[in-house]
Amino acid sequence: MSESATRPSRDDAADFAPYAVRDPEAFARNMAHMLEHLGKAASAWVEPRERGEAVDGPVSYGDVVSTLSRVAEYWLNDPVRALEAQTGLMAGFFNIWMRSLQTVSTEPAAPPVPGSAPNDKRFADEEWRRNLFFNFLREAYTLVTQWAQGLVDRAEGLDPHTRQKAIFYVRQITNAISPSNFVLTNPELFRETVAENGANLARGMKMFAEDLAKGAGTLKLRQSDASRFRVGDNLATTPGKVVAQNELCQIVQYAPLTETVYRRPILISPPWINKFYILDLTPEKSLIRWLVEQGRTVFVVSWINPDERHADKDWQAYIEEGLVFGLDTVREATGETEVDAVGYCVGGTLLAASLAYLKAKGDHRIRSATLLTTQVDFRHAGDLKVFVDEEQLAEIEKAMSRGYLDGTKMATAFNLLRSGDLIWPYFVNNYLKGREPLPFDLLFWNADATRMAKANHLFYLRNCYLENRLSRGRMRLGDVDIDLSSIDTPIYNLATREDHIAPALSVYEGSGAFGGPVRFVVTGSGHIAGVVNPPARGKYQFWTGPQPREGLSFEAWWTETNETKGSWWPDWEAWLREQSGEERVAAREPGGDKLAPIEDAPGSYVCS
Structure with a gap:
């Protein structure tokens, strides 16, 4: 020019x-x-x-x-x-x-x-x-x-x-x-x-x-044409059944797509801050469907969208009535007592705490754990720490007088982390140009916000973001002191390079808190796109390197990495085979012989 x-x-x-x-x-x-x-x-x-x-x-x-x-x-x-x-x-x-x-x-x-x-x-x-x-x-x-x-x-x-x-x-x-x-x-x-x-x-x-x-007085910014999506119709469509439920969650088991399956089932612990169907967005982008296609028996915890009834549900309740309930359901549906567990974001933080909690209780059913963009050490937790100090916690507690925090508040907080991308372009397009946003499944999910139960949310903010108790062995759940160094379970720990919620440095630092072997992997892109990256798309890349260890800084780890083009999913699936072996059994229908299916996947809790 x-x-x-x-x-x-x-x-x-x-x-x-x-x-x-x-x-x-x-x-x-x-x-x-x-x-x-x-x-x-x-x-x-x-x-x-x-x-x-x-x-x-x-x-x-x-x-x-x-x-x-x-x-x-x-x-x-x-x-x-x-x-x-x-x-x-x-x-x-x-x-x-x-x-x-x-x-x-x-x-x-x-x-x-x-x-x-x-x-x-x-x-x-x-x-x-x-x-x-x-x-x-x-x-x-x-x-x-x-x-x-x-x-x-x-x-x-x-x-x-x-x-x-x-x-x-x-x-x-x-x-x-x-x-x-x-x-x-x-x-x-x-x-x-x-x-x-x-x-x-x-x-x-x-x-x-x-x-x-x-938004009842709070701007609920439309980022996608919501009329084009419906959960269970064109989102979250992997076939399955709700095979168990309580007042806190439903357990979804997915129907097999292969004649035989690996013996050890997978239990997924998604974040309660968002709904689990980010892992089952569309058939082309669904991590859950891909796992089923690989011959995995997959269960997922579908958290209820809490209201006044759940005000006192704390982390111990989310473990006992969520993850332990899921483990019990897996055993009843399949007869298996060994499980590969997966946790995403704060669902991974809960899973990490539960590993130490269950070990102290003598429960060893989780034989491997995969943590996706999960923080357990919050020293480098990024801009979300802006919202957490004593004064702001008092304001948040006041805002939860009804027993929960409205989902719009959390959605706004996450949007503010990238306001130049997630707020102002849509403000201009929607309200000044007068144009409806285009249909975009990821942004539809992003706007499908959930409420936060009061006890659970305050415990999370104080113990993790404010006081960083989990990685330092100072978190207490019931009568158990949570000691991550006691965990000898093999862990696949995934970070994303451009993550603004769980920065890669923060995830890496957390790897050192565990007592067992950790495979640390960094994938391209951010908190969502880096995780939801099917192999067929051929996008991004991932980096593998030595196991994190004391004295090896994150910067030094980068100098020893190998870059692989494409999705991290096949690397993870190969790691899963190393943990659970190659033994396969006849495909399992949801519920097996003991549990009568309650309703079709994705279930009613995720639609609330």
Whole structure:
């Protein structure tokens, strides 16, 4: 592309034609409709708060102010530092202004602001660089963003948690104030609004009001066309039966797809923060179906979506009434007393704790454990730690006065971790462009949020994120002190390289807590796509290396790895064969001779 094609244009009437309203009457009519829907949105936000039914979160605005005030205090307490910060910002604006003047004149334009992210998708429209006004907005936004981040990075005297929160909050604020998020400062939005005489805003505010009402005063951002998906119809379709249930979970056993199966069954412990069908999304992406096709007898714990009745269900209950109940069900359905267990995310954290808990109880039925993006050591747990300190735990406990935390709060927290990808693009597309999102099975699942039982959630946040008790042998469940070093069960420990929930470093550090052999594997992509990566897709890669050991840092481990293209699933299946052997038996129908199936998979609990 030539320099003239990328340089902001000069005074040219043709450049402004796309930004002029063509039908003022239609535009005024659509603005009236927009305001009407905006009023409905305001009512949907206000009414639950007037009734005391809505609790804001997950971010405490008081904590945002308090945290950023600590940063400001460092810079304002010293006039020299304050002047330095102001001078740096003003110098940046002066440079932008000089480049703008040089563009209008015949002089060559100065180089752009360093780090102006030419590949930033928010500024892909050519007008961000061609038009003087929008080019100035883009460069000014980049300057202010870098300046604000620099203030946090260079502020001295902040404890690590406060600094982490400040970095997180600054990122949320700068993502929110991007000129790409507003009609008048986004050339693409401006043109579309003029071309449609504001009809896009009328449609968008209608969806905005609907989404606020659907979330009972909290914006339930639509990320996918929900009308295109139905659990049990085109999601979670692997054939099977619910063969047992209690008030906390259902146990699903999947029907065989081979004439013979490996003797040792598999029991999956999914996270209760999301629903288990991420592992059975569609036939092409289903880890569960793939396992069944390999000749595995697969059981999965399907957690209920908790309500007031489950307020006092803690981790011990989730182990006894979930995993132990699942082990008992496997034994009744198959007659087998040895199981290969799989835990995903917090379901893996629960599984790790249960290994030590069951060993102390003399229960040795779990003969191997696979942990998928699972943390047991939370020192490097990533940005989710931003939401956990004593003050915020008190706010979370207050929000669970009904005995549970609403699922929308957790979904929002996870979306905030990647707000530049999971919030603002959809805000712009849905509410400003007035477009329905495209159907996307993964994002449909992501929005299908679950509630958190009060006792369980508070125990998890305090014992893992806040006090890191599990890896240090200080967690207690009932009368058992949980000691991960007592576990000699072979473990396959999978991390994903771009994980923002369970960072690979955190997963690696947790490997050292176990007393038995650990196969540590890192796969490409993130928390979901890295795990749900069928071999047939030929995507990503995975890395294997030496067993984690004391004195071998994560960085050093990387230098000894081997990269393999494609999915990690075949590597894992080969590891499973090493643990359970090659012995096969006749295929097992769900329930066997002892358990009468209750209903078809995926069961009713996952649909609640």
